[in-house]
Amino acid sequence: MTTVEEATVGFGRRHRKEDARFLRGRGNYIDDIVLPGMLHGAVLRSPYAHARIVSIDTSAAEAHPKVKAVITGALLETLKLAWMPSLSHDVVAVLATDKVRYHGQEVAFVVADDRYSARDALELIEVEYDPLPPVIDAKRALDPDAPVIRDDIEGKADNHIFDWDAGDKAATDAAFASAEVVVEQDILYPRVHPAPMETCGSIADMDKVTGKLTIYCNTQAPHAHRTLYAIVAGLPEQKIRVLSPDIGGGFGNKVGIYPGYVLSVVGSIVTGKPVKWVEDRSENLMSTSFARDYHMKTAIAATREGKILALKVDVLADHGAFNNTAQPTKFPAGFFHIFTGSYDYPAAHCHVTGVYTNKAPGGVAYACSFRITEAVYAVERIVDCLADELHMDPAELRMKNLLRPEQFPYTTPTGWEYDSGDYPRALRTAMDLAGYEELRREQASKRERGELMGIGVSFFTEGVGAGPRKHMDILGLGMADGAEVRVHPTGKAVVRLSVQSQGQGHETTFAQIVSHVTGIPSEDIEVVHGDTDNTPFGLGTYGSRSTPVSGGAVAVASQRVVDKAKIVAAAMMEISPDDLEFDNGTFSVKGDPGSAKTIQEVALAAHGALELPEGVEGHLDAACVYNPPNLTYPFGAYICVVDVDRGTGEVRVRRFVAVDDCGPRINPTIVEGQIHGGLADGIGMALTEVIAFDADGNCLGGSFMEYQLPTSMECPSWELGETVTPSPHHPIGVKGVGESATVGSPAAVVNAVLDALKPFGVRHADMPFTPAQVWCTMQGRPLRTDLAISD
Amino acid sequence: VQQGFLNEHGLQCGFCTPGVMMTARALLDRNPDPSPEEIREAISGNLCRCTGYENIVRSVRWAAEHPAVTA
Numbered sequence: 001m002t003t004v005e006e007a008t009v010g011f012g013r014r015h016r017k018e019d020a021r022f023l024r025g026r027g028n029y030i031d032d033i034v035l036p037g038m039l040h041g042a043v044l045r046s047p048y049a050h051a052r053i054v055s056i057d058t059s060a061a062e063a064h065p066k067v068k069a070v071i072t073g074a075l076l077e078t079l080k081l082a083w084m085p086s087l088s089h090d091v092v093a094v095l096a097t098d099k100v101r102y103h104g105q106e107v108a109f110v111v112a113d114d115r116y117s118a119r120d121a122l123e124l125i126e127v128e129y130d131p132l133p134p135v136i137d138a139k140r141a142l143d144p145d146a147p148v149i150r151d152d153i154e155g156k157a158d159n160h161i162f163d164w165d166a167g168d169k170a171a172t173d174a175a176f177a178s179a180e181v182v183v184e185q186d187i188l189y190p191r192v193h194p195a196p197m198e199t200c201g202s203i204a205d206m207d208k209v210t211g212k213l214t215i216y217c218n219t220q221a222p223h224a225h226r227t228l229y230a231i232v233a234g235l236p237e238q239k240i241r242v243l244s245p246d247i248g249g250g251f252g253n254k255v256g257i258y259p260g261y262v263l264s265v266v267g268s269i270v271t272g273k274p275v276k277w278v279e280d281r282s283e284n285l286m287s288t289s290f291a292r293d294y295h296m297k298t299a300i301a302a303t304r305e306g307k308i309l310a311l312k313v314d315v316l317a318d319h320g321a322f323n324n325t326a327q328p329t330k331f332p333a334g335f336f337h338i339f340t341g342s343y344d345y346p347a348a349h350c351h352v353t354g355v356y357t358n359k360a361p362g363g364v365a366y367a368c369s370f371r372i373t374e375a376v377y378a379v380e381r382i383v384d385c386l387a388d389e390l391h392m393d394p395a396e397l398r399m400k401n402l403l404r405p406e407q408f409p410y411t412t413p414t415g416w417e418y419d420s421g422d423y424p425r426a427l428r429t430a431m432d433l434a435g436y437e438e439l440r441r442e443q444a445s446k447r448e449r450g451e452l453m454g455i456g457v458s459f460f461t462e463g464v465g466a467g468p469r470k471h472m473d474i475l476g477l478g479m480a481d482g483a484e485v486r487v488h489p490t491g492k493a494v495v496r497l498s499v500q501s502q503g504q505g506h507e508t509t510f511a512q513i514v515s516h517v518t519g520i521p522s523e524d525i526e527v528v529h530g531d532t533d534n535t536p537f538g539l540g541t542y543g544s545r546s547t548p549v550s551g552g553a554v555a556v557a558s559q560r561v562v563d564k565a566k567i568v569a570a571a572m573m574e575i576s577p578d579d580l581e582f583d584n585g586t587f588s589v590k591g592d593p594g595s596a597k598t599i600q601e602v603a604l605a606a607h608g609a610l611e612l613p614e615g616v617e618g619h620l621d622a623a624c625v626y627n628p629p630n631l632t633y634p635f636g637a638y639i640c641v642v643d644v645d646r647g648t649g650e651v652r653v654r655r656f657v658a659v660d661d662c663g664p665r666i667n668p669t670i671v672e673g674q675i676h677g678g679l680a681d682g683i684g685m686a687l688t689e690v691i692a693f694d695a696d697g698n699c700l701g702g703s704f705m706e707y708q709l710p711t712s713m714e715c716p717s718w719e720l721g722e723t724v725t726p727s728p729h730h731p732i733g734v735k736g737v738g739e740s741a742t743v744g745s746p747a748a749v750v751n752a753v754l755d756a757l758k759p760f761g762v763r764h765a766d767m768p769f770t771p772a773q774v775w776c777t778m779q780g781r782p783l784r785t786d787l788a789i790s791d
Numbered sequence: 792v793q794q795g796f797l798n799e800h801g802l803q804c805g806f807c808t809p810g811v812m813m814t815a816r817a818l819l820d821r822n823p824d825p826s827p828e829e830i831r832e833a834i835s836g837n838l839c840r841c842t843g844y845e846n847i848v849r850s851v852r853w854a855a856e857h858p859a860v861t862a
Contacts, residue, residue: 015797022805023793029806197806197840248806249840503804503841669800676843677803704838712831712844 008523009584010516013669017507017527018246027246030201030218031278038203039068041267041277042118043260044108044125045287046100049134049358049697050147053099053107053127060124061110066117069270070125071109071263073097081266083152084232087256087474088332090161090323091152092361094259099132101149101321102360103699104286109263111275134358134697135159137787138295138318141355149321149356161323161354166337167312167414172349175310179301183389187381188766189374190786191293191318191359191691192684193285193701194366195709196502198248200288201278202261204268213240213268217261218247220254220500221540224477226532228257231475233265244530250502251681251742252365255326255542256289282702289326289362290691293318293786294336294374298382306392308401310347313339313378317354317363325363326542327370328472328479334364334371335463337414341379342423342461342635343401348413358697367681367742369462369543380458380747381764384754388763394751395436395457395639399427402459409728416463418633420725421661427459430637430659433721439641447759452644456752460638460744463631464736465548474539478627481538481545483553485514485561486621489607491600493520495554497529498538499546504738505670506546510554512666513732517558518565519585519599536623544634544736547666548727553626555731560622565602567616572597572605632727632735636660638679640748644756649774651687651753653714658745659721662737663730671737676718678741684710686749686767694788792816792854801850803841811837815851824855 008014021027058070073095076082083091096107108125112118133147140146141159150156176182202217213235219225222242230237247254260277267275279288295316301309317333319325327334333352340348364370383401387394402423403410410418431437439455446453469478484496495514497506511525528534538550562582569587570577573595580587588596606612606620641655656679665671688708691701701707726733746767753769754762757777765773765782776783792812795801802808811834818825818833825833830851831844839847 016800018805019797019802022802022808023796023812025809027805027808195840197804197838247804249804251840503806505803673800673803673842673846676845677841678843680840680843709838709840711835711838712848713835715844717827717848718843718845 008521009519011512011664011666014508014512014522014667016505017511018505029198029246029248030203030216033203033216033245035203035205035274038274038276039111039113039267039271040115040118041109041111041264041275042115042122043106043263043283044122046096046103046105046107048100048129048131049103049136050132050149051100051129052132053096054130055128056108057126058108061121064117064121064124066113067110067121068113069111069267071095071266071270076266081233081262084257084262086322086324087326088323092322092324094262098152102358103697104360106259109267111267111271136358136693136695136697138316138355138357141357149358159356161319161356162332164332164352167349168347169349171347172310172312175347176299176301179309180304181302181389182299183382183386184299185382185385185764187296187298187378187764188786189292189294189296189377190767191290192366192689193290193691193707194251194253195285195707196249196251196253199279199281199284200254200258200260202264203274203276204264205274206268208272211239213265214243215240215265216243216245218254219244220250220502220542222500222530222532223498223537224474224539225257227477232262242532244500247502251367252291252542253289254502255365256324258288281704285707286699286702287360289365290360291362291364291366291368292374293363296374296378298378300382300386302386306390306397306400308343308345310345311340311379312348313350315350315352317352318357318359319354319363320357320359320361322361323354324361326474327364328466328474330471331370335369336371336375338372338416338463339375339379340412340414341376342403342459344403344407346413359693367678367739369464369739369743370466372462373743376460376743377747381750384751385763395427395431398457398459399424402427417630418461419630419727419729421633421635422723422725423459423635426635426659426661426723427637429721429723430639430657433659433719434639434655434657436639452646452756454642454644454752454756456640456748456750456755458638458744458747458751460636462634462740462743464544464634464739465628465632466543466545467628467631469627477539479539480625480627481550481553482536482623482625483550483557484536484621484623485554485557487561487603489604491520491603492524494526494528496535497527497550498536499541499550500530501541504546504674509547509666509670513551513554514558516732517555518562544738547734548632548730548736549626549628551734552628552731553624556626557622557624560624561620564622565599565606565620567613568606569597569602571610571613572602629729632730634660634662634735634737634740636740636744638744638748640752642752642756644753644774649771649778651769651774653683653716653749655719656716657719657721658741659723660737660740661723661725662740663726663733663735664724666734672720674737675720675741678739679718679745680710680715681742682745682749683714685746686769687714688768688770690768690785692786692788700788794857795850795853799846799850799853801842801847807837807839811839811847815854818851819855823858825851827852
């Protein structure tokens with residue numbers, strides 16, 4: 001690990017610009033913001049998973065001396081705000097009116113002078129509920145006698161949301177029918193939660209004189225929020241300003257609009273004062289966007305020699321009480337149909353059925369790249385099951401089937417066009433770093449002694465940078481993002497972004513992109529983001545899209561600045577622009593390096609009295625809206641080594657080797673940090689994290705005592721490697737990396753645990769591999785981890 | 792400690808960082824030369840969702856190797 005700053009211009013290791021304030025305790029998170037006269041909101045939540053609301057009595061709460069307003073669903077109905085559109089062509093209750101549909105759902109909102117009074121007053125609200133039987137097990141949601149959760153939808157008589165197919169079913173069935181080997185496995189990717197350290201929150205400030213609504217919110221997508229507020233509340237969009245301050249982690253949790261945000265707006269409109277709402281830990285875990293909850297019936301067909309022929313997956317997708325997954329409109333299962341993975345075979349098919357249950361809504365969150373996490377887990381698990389069936393080494397089986405470099409660009413059986421890759425090289429690199437053969441020898445000798453050691457391999461192909469607007473939109477908003485680059489007279493610059501950092505280091509990375517193209521040192525470049533009044537429109541940061549999409553916009557806008565500067569430089573030097581070359585921030589006459597003009601000198605001239613050529617305006621700036629021609633496809637090979645305690649069932653991750661290829665690395669230090677965090681996510685999901693429910697629908701993951709994040713003790717010292725395959729269609733070749741490790745790592749850990757447990761004759765069990773699950777798996781009776789219900 | 796976190800990229804979103812740095816300072820005050828394992832033990836009560844802890848360990852090691860001039 002180098003700690004030296006390599007360069008001030010362009011790509012390379014640089015200290016992060018944003019660290020100066022974070023290291024001094026000067027970060028400015030949502031709860032740090034205090035406005036004059038600000039009031040505080042608190043949400044009353046449902047203690048039931050499914051119940052009819054008989055009555056709500058708010059009189060005692062309203063009588064509390066510090067309470068300024070109590071808002072119920074009935075009041076919102078008069079404003080036509082009781083329901084808001086979801087991100088997936090459904091509606092979401094802002095406050096429950098008819099009935100509550102999950103444990104923790106919003107029922108009432110209290111605005112008071114301070115947070116404590118608001119919380120106290122919640123206790124004074126009397127709600128009479130008439131409990132209904134809940135639908136907790138997704139597998140029972142479509143039973144004929146299942147209670148209907150969404151009776152608010154006219155004519156709705158079941159809990160079915162959608163059916164969706166991808167791939168060629170006939171060809172896949174034919175391949176399975178004639179295959180020598182078929183392996184089937186039910187694979188659950190349980191419900192998990194992004195659980196950022198900072199919970200969600202907002203401050204709404206309605207200025208009744210100007211009619212301007214200012215919303216401070218730790219959102220990953222400030223522009224999308226502004227447009228949605230305009231649609232939801234009927235407010236004119238130019239009168240809404242969304243400010244996104246420093247965000248304490250997002251991971252997909254802070255994409256959507258939560259009822260609490262809307263309630264802070266209503267609270268401000270009602271009271272005429274700014275209203276802050278910040279949820280607590282339990283509220284975050286119980287009610288905001290969860291992730292996964294995919295029951296995947298997976299099957300693979302192959303020859304006896306281990307050549308994969310076809311793959312099929314039948315998914316039961318638990319979307320909770322409202323269909324509010326955040327994903328492009330045309331893809332109700334996100335990008336799950338990338339499930340064919342990194343291998344070369346002709347036939348694949350998936351079918352996805354979405355159902356309502358009495359659980360919190362969400363589904364696409366936690367660094368999942370629009371469900372590629374689930375897809376990679378399914379294929380990487382079933383490939384290991386196939387290896388077990390064939391008695392083949394799982395790395396050897398993968399190597400035999402990986403796409404070859406000469407096959408790129410490669411169109412998958414479900415229609416994705418992978419842009420570039422050298423997969424076998426990545427896997428070989430990981431195996432060399434890990435000392436794979438030596439590890440297998442060690443494992444063999446340990447097994448003879450009865451010790452449990454496992455080696456898990458996974459290979460992933462990600463698809464990030466959504467996306468081409470022709471195919472991808474969210475609620476009709478195309479997924480292209482804008483950027484503006486302006487060089488000031490003194491040669492310093494500002495770049496304005498639509499995307500929003502939650503810790504990824506945008507202020508550093510995007511300055512480096514401008515620097516790379518223009519030659520202006522990155523410390524001279526200010527990055528502006530998180531303010532819809534001062535940045536161009538775009539859909540925000542999720543799905544690892546910031547660098548692939550906005551990075552493209554910034555690179556193109558920066559190049560336009562250079563092109564313009566070249567004309568100005570030519571005018572300064574009284575020669576043709578064609579005779580100039582540009583390198584590292586300096587224009588010089590071809591063959592005469594002594595004749596140089598720096599971009600800083602050109603910037604001053606562009607703002608000065610210089611006579612500019614016909615058609616060239618003064619100043620030095622440019623903008624770009626980048627509409628990606630395709631997704632980018634980062635990939636990687638991961639190897640995990642675990643030791644399992646035979647007596648306690650405890651899993652210890654001894655080593656984790658990760659070889660990532662995300663194209664050229666703008667700031668390798670930041671890229672490595674992103675990978676580290678994602679690997680920790682993988683350990684969390686594989687070993688400890690799960691949002692489970694009891695038979696009454698009570699959420700069993702509502703605190704960090706139950707929802708256990710990995711600590712420094714569970715994480716090993718990560719061993720990273722890299723290969724570099726640029727994207728051929730991206731302006732600077734970069735592919736994005738934010739979610740790669742979260743997508744790729746869970747399968748490696750689970751494959752390692754199940755490899756360790758092979759002596760017990762178990763091929764598959766579901767995560768998380770808590771000591772209890774490991775113990776039950778050793779007894780040949782793995783648990784169903786998503787429910788605390790005996791079948 | 793702050794310089795260590797800057798040099799070794801021991802933070803991302805920054806939300807957990809003040810608490811982690813205070814824990815690190817307390818550790819270094821009682822053990823000026825902790826091993827990576829001792830650092831992991833010391834910070835095991837601090838949750839971080841961004842860094843995967845590795846660079847935090849390196850940051851604290853950096854601080855141990857570069858003691859402040861004035862104590």
